[in-house]
Amino acid sequence: MAWNEPGGNNNDPWKNKGGRDQGPPDLDDVFKNLFGKFSKSTGGSGGSGKGVSSAGIGLVVGLIVVIWAVSGFYTIREAERGVVLRFGEYYTQVEPGLRWAPRFIDRVIPVDIQSIRDQSSSGSMLTEDENLVRVQMEMQFRVIDPYRWIYAVVEPEVSLSQALDSAIRYVVGHSKMDDVLTDGREETRQRVWQELQDIIEPYDMGVQIIDMNFKDARPPEEVKDAFDDAIAAQEDEQRFIREAEAYARELEPRARGRVNRMNEEAQAYKERVILQAEGEVARFEELLPQYEAAPQVTRQRIYLETMESVFSNTTKVMIDSEGGGNMMYLPLDKILERQGTQQTQDESRNALETLRNAATPDTPVTTTNRQSTRGDRFGRGGN
Structure with a gap:
């Protein structure tokens, strides 16, 4: 049964304590009893709870002072x-x-003042060429002056967020859409950073901007596919440029090697020609005294030496028109080599076909006639 049910049963725990009806304990009585105990412990006359000694008050005050000092x-x-x-x-x-x-x-x-904090801002913005883009950027900063951070502005983090949003909108509003979405992202990031510095500098908020990250920039969904194709084309362009540069770096050393080789060959040719010319000059200087002593003999000697040099590398047949039409084969060692070579089977067949083609139809040519003809020819040549 509950203590507060009707029917005359009063089971209130604050009443009937000690067999009498009484209410909750009075705070004054509690303090009086407490001070009375302190008075008794110090030998005072507060046994009845009506007086408190100065020693008890001092003890309480000392206890409060100790608690106050420790809590500091x-x-x-x-x-x-x-x-x-x-x-x-x-x-x-x-x-x-x-x-x-x-x-x-x-x-x-x-x-x-050591942790790096971040603050981000994003939204749809209108560019200079009246196109709509959605840009998201994140700022990283650090507190360098605690006093200015707390009291320069009312809510420093909210102020930073608003300043970042203003800087982004200002820069995007003065940029073209292609610059924000493609190759101008780095420049846009730098401009937003500088604009944010200019905005918060007059407030002296006690913060330092550590970095600015360009997290996202995309066009509206209706034209997203076209811009994806444009970005892919630009990436292909950069890839082709890198491949061309790699090919140039590979080809350039080879070209330089060929250039160096050609330079060395030209230098060697130059030195060889110079040496040959110097040799010719020295030779003619040696021949000059002999020519002056006997011009006709020296001239004839030079002519013969020159003809010897020319005909040493030729297989031509010379005919002496003034001496009766005799043929003279020069040089003879080439003739001997040719005779030895014509003894092979292949060259014999080729010579036979040549003689058959040169002969008339009425005169058959045999191997015996060909050999006798060659013998007569060489005999006349010997005469």
Whole structure:
């Protein structure tokens, strides 16, 4: 049965304590009993709970002071700096470590100054050539001045987000769609970074922009396929350019090698011609005294030496028109070599066919007649 059911059964746990009806304990009675115990422990006259000695009050105050002093210790981590406010006003900054601040007087706000934070912004924007693109960029920053970070603006992260959004929209609005989507992405990223720096600089927010990432930029879905084809064509162009450059790098050493070889050959030819000319000059200088002493003999000698040099590499047949039409074969060693070569079977057949073609139809040519004809010919040549 519940203690508060009707019917006269009063089972309230705060009543009937000790057999009497009574309400909840009074706080005044509690404090009086507490001070009375302190008075008894110090020998005071507070046994009745109506008086409190100064020693008891001092003990309570000391206990409160100890609790207050202990509660003032705090720790600043290595990556943080503490901003100390005294009665709500900026007082100082503290370094990492175990620190103490008077409770209810100083307030310490730790600020992380080493971690890299990020802030992103995205949205559909209109370019300079009146095309719609969706751009998403991410900024990475770090706090370098804790005091300025807390008190320069009301909400620093919201302010940074708005500044980033303004910078992106300004740069995209002054750029063409092809530049934002294709080969101008890096330039767009740099311009957004610079524009963001210019926006937040007057506010002196105590932050440093570490990097700016161009995460995404795409056209509307209706023309996405066409732009994908255009991007693929540009990628193919870059690939072809790289292949051509690789081919040029491969071909250039070979061409340089050929050029060097040709230069060396030309230099060698030059030196050979110079040496030959110098040799000719020296030879003519040696012949000059002999020519001056006997011009006719020297001229005839030079002529014979020249003819010897010319006819040493020829197989021509010379006919002496003034001496009776005799034939003279020069040089003789070539004739002997030819006679030895014509003894082979193949050359014999070729010679036989030649003689048959040269003979008249009424005069048959045999091998015996051919040999006698050759003998008469060489006999006349010998005469």
